[in-house]
Each structure stands twice: as C-alpha cells, then as structure tokens.
Amino acid sequence: MTRPTATAVPLHPVLAARWSTRAYDPEAELSDAALLALLEAARWAPSRSNSQPARFLVGRRGDATFTALLDALKPRNRQWAQHAAALLAGLAPLRDDGGEPATHASYDLGQAVAHLSVQATALGLSVRQMSGFSPDVLRQAFAVPDDHEAYVVVAVGRHGDPVTLAEEVRAKEAAPRARRLLAETVFASAWGSPLPAARPRQRDASPPSG
Amino acid sequence: MTRPTATAVPLHPVLAARWSTRAYDPEAELSDAALLALLEAARWAPSRSNSQPARFLVGRRGDATFTALLDALKPRNRQWAQHAAALLAGLAPLRDDGGEPATHASYDLGQAVAHLSVQATALGLSVRQMSGFSPDVLRQAFAVPDDHEAYVVVAVGRHGDPVTLAEEVRAKEAAPRARRLLAETVFASAWGSPLPAARPRQRDASPPSG
Numbered sequence: 001m002t003r004p005t006a007t008a009v010p011l012h013p014v015l016a017a018r019w020s021t022r023a024y025d026p027e028a029e030l031s032d033a034a035l036l037a038l039l040e041a042a043r044w045a046p047s048r049s050n051s052q053p054a055r056f057l058v059g060r061r062g063d064a065t066f067t068a069l070l071d072a073l074k075p076r077n078r079q080w081a082q083h084a085a086a087l088l089a090g091l092a093p094l095r096d097d098g099g100e101p102a103t104h105a106s107y108d109l110g111q112a113v114a115h116l117s118v119q120a121t122a123l124g125l126s127v128r129q130m131s132g133f134s135p136d137v138l139r140q141a142f143a144v145p146d147d148h149e150a151y152v153v154v155a156v157g158r159h160g161d162p163v164t165l166a167e168e169v170r171a172k173e174a175a176p177r178a179r180r181l182l183a184e185t186v187f188a189s190a191w192g193s194p195l196p197a198a199r200p201r202q203r204d205a206s207p208p209s210g
Numbered sequence: 211m212t213r214p215t216a217t218a219v220p221l222h223p224v225l226a227a228r229w230s231t232r233a234y235d236p237e238a239e240l241s242d243a244a245l246l247a248l249l250e251a252a253r254w255a256p257s258r259s260n261s262q263p264a265r266f267l268v269g270r271r272g273d274a275t276f277t278a279l280l281d282a283l284k285p286r287n288r289q290w291a292q293h294a295a296a297l298l299a300g301l302a303p304l305r306d307d308g309g310e311p312a313t314h315a316s317y318d319l320g321q322a323v324a325h326l327s328v329q330a331t332a333l334g335l336s337v338r339q340m341s342g343f344s345p346d347v348l349r350q351a352f353a354v355p356d357d358h359e360a361y362v363v364v365a366v367g368r369h370g371d372p373v374t375l376a377e378e379v380r381a382k383e384a385a386p387r388a389r390r391l392l393a394e395t396v397f398a399s400a401w402g403s404p405l406p407a408a409r410p411r412q413r414d415a416s417p418p419s420g
Contacts, residue, residue, distance in 0.1 A: 007250040009243050012224060012332035015251050015325055032407045033219050039396050039408060040217040041225050043389050045324065048341050052389060056396045058405045065398045104341055106313075107361055110320030114255065115225055118328055122222035131258050131314055143401050151317055179253050179262060186249050186266045188275045191353050195268045197242045198249060 003177065014121045021126040021159050022080045022173050028158035030060055030085040034123055038088075038156065041119035047108035051096065054112035057089040057142055068141040069153055074132040077153075080169055081130070085157035088116075089138060091150045106151050113154060126159040213387065224331045231336040231369050232290045232383050238368035240270055240295040244333055248298075248366065251329035257318035261306065264322035267299040267352055278351040279363055284342040287363075290379055291340070295367035298326075299348060301360045316361050323364060336369040 005016045035058070042054060059066030061084065069087040070078055081087065090113050092105035117127040130153045138150050162173050183194035215226045245268070252264060269276030271294065279297040280288055291297065300323050302315035327337040340363045348360050372383050393404035 005254050007247075007254065009247045009250060011247065011251055011254065012329055014222060014224060015254065015329060015332075018254075018256075020256050035407055036392075037217075037219045037221065039392055039405075040219060041221055043392055043395065044215050044217065044221065044225065044228075046228075046230050046327075046339060048339075050388070052395070054395065056405075057401070058396055058398050058407075063398075104316070104361065107316040107320035110317035111324040114321040114324035115328075117256075118325075119222055119225060129256060129258075142397070142399075145401060148401075151314065178260070182246075182249055182253055185253065185262070185264065186268055187352070188268050188273075189352075191267070191355060191358075195249075195266075197245055197268075 005177070008182070014118050018117060018121045018127070019177060020128040022128060022169055023160040023162040023165055024080070024083040024085065024126065024155065024157035025160035026061075026083040026164070028085050028160075030125075030156060034125065035060070035086065037123060038116045038119050042112040042116040045108070045112040045115040047111065048104040051105075051108070053092045053102060053105040054109045055091040055148065057091070057138075058086065059088075060086045065142075069133075069138070072133045072135075072138040072141065073130065073153060074134075076169075077130050077132045080165055081128075081153075081155045083157065083160060083164070084128075084155035085125075086155075088154045088156065089133075089142075089150050090152040090154060091144065091148045093148050095147055106149075109151055113152060116154070120156055124158075125156055128155045129153075130155065215387070218392070224328050228327060228331045228337070229387060230338040232338060232379055233370040233372040233375055234290070234293040234295065234336065234365065234367035235370035236271075236293040236374070238295050238370075240335075240366060244335065245270070245296065247333060248326045248329050248335075252322040252326040255318070255322040255325040257321065258314040261315075261318070263302045263312060263315040264319045265301040265358065267301070267348075268296065269298075270296045275352075279343075279348070282343045282345075282348040282351065283340065283363060284344075286379075287340050287342045290375055291338075291363075291365045293367065293370060293374070294338075294365035295335075296365075298364045298366065299352075299360050300362040300364060301354065301358045303358050305357060316359075319361055323362060326364070330366055334368075335366055338365045339363075340365065 092109040182198040188195040302319040392408040398405040
C-alpha cells in the first residue's frame with residue numbers, strides 16, 4: 001500500500017513513499033542482508049565531530065531480544081508491533097567523552113534512525129518509530145548502563161493487511177497524513193517571519209491527499 | 211566529486227553518495243524549487259506524535275539572513291561556509307506543549323535535517339552540518355525566543371574545488387571517512403554483546419576507501 005506524500009515540489013521517492021505504518025505482515029522475515037543494510041545506513045549517518053553516539057539493540061521476531069523489546073512497549077504498541085519482522089531500540093549517551101552533557105547525542109541518534117528508515121523504504125520495508133515504551137523495563141532487560149538512554153523503539157517489516165489491526169488502530173492507520181504549513185516553520189530575517197519562497201506554494205502543499 | 215561509502219552491503223545511492231563536504235562552488239545558487247524540495251523533505255519527516263518540533267531560519271548567499279547566520283559561525287567554519295549557496299539554522303523547542311522537557315525535540319530535528327540532506331543528495335547538492343556556532347549570537351540576531359534552541363547550522367550548495375580551501379581544511383576534506391565497527395555499536399541479548407549478524411562482515415566494512 002502506498003500513500004503518496006502531497007508536497008509543493010516532488011520529493012525523492014524514498015522520502016515520498018515513507019510513512020509510519022502500524023500493519024505488518026506477521027509471516028515476513030527480515031534477511032541478514034536487509035538487516036545489515038539498515039544498520040549500515042545508520043552507521044554511515046553523519047554525527048557531531050563524527051562522534052557516532054547511536055547504539056542499537058536488535059531483535060527479530062521469535063528471538064529473545066525481540067520478546068524483551070516487545071515487553072518494554074506500552075500495551076497499545078505491543079498489539080501491532082508483535083507482527084513486525086524486527087524491533088530495534090535506539091540509544092545514545094547522556095554525556096560526551098569529556099563528561100559534559102551530550103547536547104547532540106539524541107539529535108545524531110535521530111539522524112541515524114532517519115537514515116535507517118530511508119534505507120528500509122528503499123528495500124520496500126515499512127518502519128514505525130515509538131516513544132511509547134518503558135526505558136526502565138528496557139534498561140533492566142538489557143543491562144543498559146546508567147550513562148546511556150533509550151529514546152526510541154523502531155518496528156521494521158513488510159507492510160501488512162490493516163484488517164488485522166484493532167478497529168481504533170485501523171482508523172488511525174487510514175487517517176490523512178498532515179503537517180504544519182512551511183510558512184509556520186521556516187523563517188527568514190527574524191523568528192516568526194516566513195521565508196518568502198515558502199509562501200506562494202502553501203496552498204499546493206496542503207491538505208495532504210491522505 | 212564522489213567518495214563511495216565502503217559498506218558491508220550496498221546502500222541506496224542517496225545514502226551512499228552523501229558525505230559532509232567543506233568545498234562549495236561560490237558561483238552556484240540554490241533555486242526556489244530546490245530550496246522548497248529540501249524544506250518539504252524536512253517537513254514530511256516523522257516526529258513524536260507528529261509534534262513537528264523542527265524550525266528553520268533560512269538564508270541564501272548574498273541576503274541578510276545568510277550574513278547573520280555566517281556571523282554566528284565559528285571563524286574556522288566561516289572561512290569555507292561563506293561559499294555555500296544557503297545556510298539553514300535548525301531549531302527546536304526546549305519544552306513540549308504541556309511544559310515538560312521536550313525529550314525528543316532535538317531527536318526529531320535530527321531526523322528532519324537528515325531527510326533534508328537526503329533530498330539534497332538526490333538533487334546533486336552537498337551538505338555539511340555544523341555545531342560550531344554561537345547560539346547566543348544567533349538568538350540575538352533573529353530574536354529567537356527563550357523556549358527554543360538552535361542545534362545546528364547547515365551549509366548547502368554545489369560541491370566546489372577543494373583547491374579553494376585553506377591547506378588545513380583541504381587535508382581534512384581529503385581524509386578517509388571512518389566509522390566504528392557495527393559489532394561495537396549493535397547489540398543483541400544484552401548491552402555490549404554484538405548482534406551475531408553484524409559480526410561476519412566486519413572486515414568487509416572497514417577500512418573505508420576514502
């Protein structure tokens with residue numbers, strides 16, 4: 001199932017085709033090659049001074065790591081995420097090598113997961129990121145050290161039939177995708193003053209086609 | 211100039227072709243359509259509960275916003291970044307709508323800038339992200355409110371001739387690109403225990419070809 005992103009100008013297909021799916025094919029598995037491609041994409045993402053703060057815990061459906069990651073999710077996520085082919089927790093350090101607060105570690109983790117999800121889209125896979133999990137449960141299950149923090153659990157798999165979803169989740173899955181207008185987000189000259197180039201296309205860019 | 215990324219398995223070209231360049235063509239400009247494509251890519255990036263925390267200040271070489279962003283950079287960055295076609299500051303809120311610390315705002319800003327840089331690569335443009343700037347100078351120049359923070363200034367443009375760079379910067383520009391091994395970053399079962407699938411290919415993945 002594709003849901004074209006309604007943009008003022010065309011985006012590259014790997015960006016335009018991406019959306020955060022909840023329906024996964026419970027039979028589909030993730031090959032070693034596909035998993036490595038996702039992880040290599042994250043590995044080669046840029047980071048502040050090439051500090052590479054991103055760390056991952058990776059489980060595939062049926063293994064103990066997957067089960068432990070699933071257990072850390074909030075029940076509403078567990079319900080659909082159990083069918084994903086893989087779950088990956090994304091973690092980053094709280095302090096840098098000098099002991100100062102790592103101001104850009106979660107920023108760089110976000111970049112790494114974004115690269116991972118672009119690669120997943122290129123492979124025809126779907127991704128949904130979740131912050132709805134218990135960092136404490138996850139910390140305990142995997143003996144995560146105190147100086148690292150989990151920010152995200154990522155579900156990856158082949159898109160499945162939404163009919164398998166609970167009714168409330170299925171409605172969310174079909175809801176139109178929406179974003180704020182560029183003119184409310186992109187400024188020039190001063191904060192709050194829209195970039196002129198972002199103005200004329202506002203109407204084209206919204207509402208999304210769903 | 212291309213610098214293929216040495217990976218254990220092939221990455222999609224828009225990821226494999228990306229690297230953080232310092233040499234920009236001082237004649238090349240960024241069209242409205244290209245700039246909009248970059249901003250639309252950022253706009254459609256995923257974010258926690260679709261909160262869309264990313265904000266941008268955008269200047270093109272020759273305009274007042276560009277000059278003010280350039281002035282906020284550390285001198286070592288100013289030297290090469292002056293030739294970029296555009297500079298974009300990326301900002302995010304410090305607190306969420308309920309007044310709680312925005313734990314995922316910089317994570318989501320990182321995702322938005324990653325999507326922007328993937329789109330830039332797809333358009334044949336180069337990107338380098340900088341944390342070497344003064345948030346205070348930037349805050350003052352653009353009246354950024356206290357509840358938002360600038361995390362990055364992004365240079366975008368057409369890749370230029372490295373001969374224009376100062377000798378020390380030129381050496382950095384030509385240095386081999388390197389990343390930590392996957393087995394040191396990707397765990398299963400417990401923190402620090404390498405994911406088995408990430409092990410056998412370690413040798414293939416490193417060292418990078420430069």
